[in-house]
Structure formats: structure tokens, C-alpha cells
């Protein structure tokens with residue numbers, strides 16, 4: 001389908017002869033634009049999440065200029081519009097509290113302005129799903145322009161990545177293996193450039209997945225943030241979106257059950273972040289498609305980790321790019337891909353990856369030589385049982401295999417402050433068998449489901465050289481972290497999930513092979529405990545958080561707001 005310029009929604013603003021049309025043209029010229037520069041042209045909104053509180057997006061101000069260059073060349077009129085940055089490091093209590101806020105903002109920015117198509121600039125963890133959830137709901141032609149990973153770091157001759165290595169060095173500091181001075185020195189050396197985390201954390205997981213789903217120029221997600229190829233890619237996004245507007249190629253034309261199959265295949269082959277499980281369910285919900293944790297677990301059963309990247313492997317995103325990037329990975333995965341799925345380039349994924357070469361088979365492994373064989377661990381395991389009736393997930397590829405069948409006494413904490421203090425007690429009564437539990441970390445309880453799930457190893461065990469134990473949480477974990485961390489327990493304790501009934505000393509049984517997570521507590525005892533359960537977590541009375549707590553869904557449902565999921569059928573805004 002093609003669209004005439006006169007049919008574009010922007011023309012309702014600019015082409016009308018009434019007093020409103022006059023004001024829209026007048027005010028655009030107020031910004032120094034000549035009439036010829038915007039009249040009769042597709043208007044491209046560049047939604048930019050640049051902010052000085054988001055180092056991962058520090059280069060996006062410049063990149064918007066590259067996008068504009070492409071738009072101008074293709075005969076469009078580019079307008080840059082800022083949106084909430086949700087920079088992972090600075091935003092507290094957690095960016096997850098604001099993912100839906102960004103989704104609302106992106107959708108309503110597009111709806112309320114004379115925009116025909118958009119380029120989304122983002123990449124830090126929540127910005128990818130947030131921007132895309134909004135754009136999917138608005139359903140105007142959309143290209144996602146990923147921020148790209150930062151350059152690899154170096155410390156004393158050793159290559160370092162963001163996130164994963166910070167945690168490693170912090171544990172070394174706590175064990176006394178590096179000094180306070182070393183720790184300060186590391187601050188300035190680990191993150192060398194603008195761009196998203198360079199391990200396979202949530203950022204690269206999400207940008208790679210949406211790349212495989214056809215929402216970026218194919219392969220764009222691997223290009224390092226400060227590589228000269230990055231602004232060239234951004235310019236191409238600008239050029240392509242103008243064509244997409246005229247082709248009327250919308251997210252609903254790109255997204256299908258097949259594109260989610262492709263997203264899941266890449267997710268698993270990357271050993272991607274547990275966070276993606278939530279975001280993908282939410283994105284599918286916006287597209288009117290159904291995606292369940294069961295679908296993800298099934299994909300993970302078939303597709304081993306092929307990308308040799310931290311935290312499952314040993315390389316960083318720059319190495320992945322130079323090995324051929326996502327196109328090379330997908331070329332090795334073709335038997336698991338739906339090659340007929342469409343991309344924003346208005347071709348099939350099969351066409352988009354044909355001829356892709358791999359230049360380093362150690363960084364991007366073949367299916368018969370995975371980083372983690374399926375027998376040893378998977379990107380995502382779904383666990384159910386009397387502790388998590390609606391599911392909990394575990395990245396077994398990043399866990400210690402010896403814990404995958406485990407039974408041990410629970411040590412339960414209700415808040416992270418108390419937990420941190422007690423875990424630092426060198427005489428704490430814990431063994432390697434202890435199952436550490438933190439609850440009230442879910443979407444409603446925390447609120448916002450923070451990344452508290454990589455519970456610290458108790459100091460008493462660290463001193464003995466213990467690096468992993470079984471941990472359970474109804475919150476999330478950073479995609480850059482590793483360990484036997486069971487996450488996203490649903491329903492969460494704050495809404496009465498059975499995790500709320502667990503007591504210190506109860507036996508917890510984990511059986512990954514059987515997909516089970518249970519507490520060995522008799523049903524009648526659980527009922528007695530439920531009757532005595534303290535009142536539910538108080539809800540905020542005012543602010544965005546009040547809205548969030550009342551409308552957020554549970555982890556297995558994607559944590560979207562109940563009133564935002566599903567396909568929209570809204571009228572265009574009135575212009576009078």
C-alpha cells in the first residue's frame with residue numbers, strides 16, 4: 001500500500017486553510033523554517049531519549065542530527081522531540097517504574113503532534129521496550145535506532161565490561177583482593193565511551209531482539225555507539241523512515257507471531273537478560289499478540305547460547321560486532337528463524353541476513369559448538385510450584401550447575417536494607433546450602449520491581465570462597481549479572497503470592513530439570529500462615545507511583561498497565 005502526501009496525518013495540521021492551519025504554518029516558520037522546507041512533506045518525529053543523566057545515550061544528541069540528514073535527503077521534514085531518558089544507573093528506585101511512563105509519553109507525543117512516522121533513539125535497558133511499546137500502540141511507521149554498545153574498557157591490561165565486571169571487582173574488594181585505591185581507579189577506566197553496557201545485559205539483549213524482530217535496520221544493534229558506522233546507520237534510518245511513511249509500513253505490518261519467534265531465537269542464542277522476558281510479553285500485548293513464559297522456555301530448550309559474551313561467555317559487544325554482529329548470529333540460526341517475517345526495510349528477514357559472514361567462530365559459535373550446551377544450562381528456565389504458581393524464571397546458563405537440583409533452608413528477608421546489613425555479618429549462620437530470599441521486591445511491592453534479585457553472597461561465605469548460592473526474589477536482576485538467581489516470582493509477595501508465606505528455616509526445593517520451585521510446607525500450615533499474614537503493602541495515595549501500583553500487571557503478564565495493553569482503535573485528535 002502506498003500513501004499520497006495529501007493523505008498523511010500531518011496534512012490535517014499543515015494543509016488546512018482555516019485559522020488553525022495558518023497557526024501551524026506560522027509557528028513552524030517562527031522556528032526559522034521556510035514554507036518549502038516543510039509543506040507537502042512527510043513529517044518525521046525523532047523521539048530522542050538523550051539526557052545528561054543517561055551516559056548510555058550521551059551521543060544521541062549528535063545522532064539525531066544524523067537522522068535528520070537522512071530525512072532531509074529523502075524529502076521529509078524532521079522534528080526532534082525529547083522524551084524521558086530512563087537512564088539505568090541514575091534513576092531510582094528503578095527505571096522499571098518508568099518504562100510504562102515512557103511508553104505513554106512516546107505514544108501520546110506521536111498522537112498529539114503532526115507526525116507521519118518516527119525514528120526512536122534509545123537503547124539503555126528500559127528505553128527500547130518503553131519507546132517501542134508506545135510506538136506499537138500508536139502504530140505509525142517506526143524505525144528503532146539503537147544507541148549501540150560502548151567501547152570495551154581496559155584496566156591494567158585486562159579487558160573490562162560494564163556491569164558484570166563492576167560486580168566482580170566489588171566482590172574482590174569485599175574479599176580484600178583489591179584495595180580501595182584500585183576501586184577508585186576503576187571508576188574512570190571501565191566505561192570508556194558513550195553507549196550502552198557492552199556485556200550481553202538488558203540493553204544489548206533488547207536492541208538485538210528488536211533488531212531480529214525487524215524493527216531496526218537489520219544488524220544495526222551491534223554497531224558500537226562511537227563507531228563512524230553508527231551515524232551512518234542513523235542517517236539511513238532517517239532516509240528509510242520517509243520511504244516507510246509513503247509505503248505505509250507500520251509496526252502492525254512488521255510484527256507478527258513469526259517476528260516474536262525470531263526475537264525469542266536471538267534472545268536464547270545470545271544468552272540474553274532475564275529482563276527481556278517481561279518486556280517481550282508487554283510488547284506482544286501492545287501488538288495484540290500473545291506471548292507466554294512457556295513460549296520462551298520452549299525456545300530456550302531448543303536453542304543453546306551461541307554468543308560468547310559476558311555474563312554467559314567471555315567477550316564484549318565490540319568483539320561481537322567485529323565477528324559479524326547480529327546478522328552473523330542470525331545466519332547461524334536460520335533453522336530456528338521464521339525467515340519470511342518482514343522488517344522495516346520492507347523485505348524478509350531471510351533477505352536481510354543472506355550473505356552474512358562470521359569472522360570469528362569463537363565469539364559467535366555454531367549450533368554444534370555452543371558456549372553453553374543445552375545439557376548444562378539455558379538462557380531461560382520457567383519454574384512453577386507452590387512458591388511461584390504463575391511462574392518464576394532462572395537463567396541456568398549463568399548459574400552454577402551444581403545448584404540446579406537443590407534443597408536447602410530458606411533465609412528470608414523482607415527488605416533490602418535489613419538484608420544488606422545482616423549479610424555483612426561475618427558470623428551469620430549460613431552455609432552453601434542456604435537459600436537466600438528477598439521478597440517485597442515485585443512490581444507493586446517495591447514498587448517498580450527493582451533489580452535487587454542478584455542478592456549478595458553473605459560475607460561469611462565469601463570469605464570461604466563461595467561465589468554462588470541459590471537465591472530467590474520477586475524482583476528482577478540486571479542482565480549483566482550471573483548466579484543461581486530465581487527471579488520474577490509471580491504472584492509477588494505484596495499481592496499475597498505464596499512467597500509471602502515462606503519463613504526462615506523452611507526447606508526450599510529447586511528442580512530445574514522438572515521445572516519446579518517449592519517450599520516443603522504442608523498446605524494446612526500454609527493456610528494458617530495466610531490467615532495471619534500482615535496487611536498488604538500500603539499503596540501510594542498520590543503521584544505516578546499511585547497510578548503504577550493500581551494498574552501494573554504481574555511479571556508473567558509483562559508489567560504493563562491494564563489500561564494500556566491491547567490494540568488501540570482511537571480517533572485522531574480533533575483539530576479546531
Ligand code: FES
Nearest residue numbers: 056088124197203
Ligand atoms: Fe544503560 Fe547499561 S546502564 S545500558
Ligand code: MG
Nearest residue numbers: 201202478479
Ligand atoms: Mg542493566
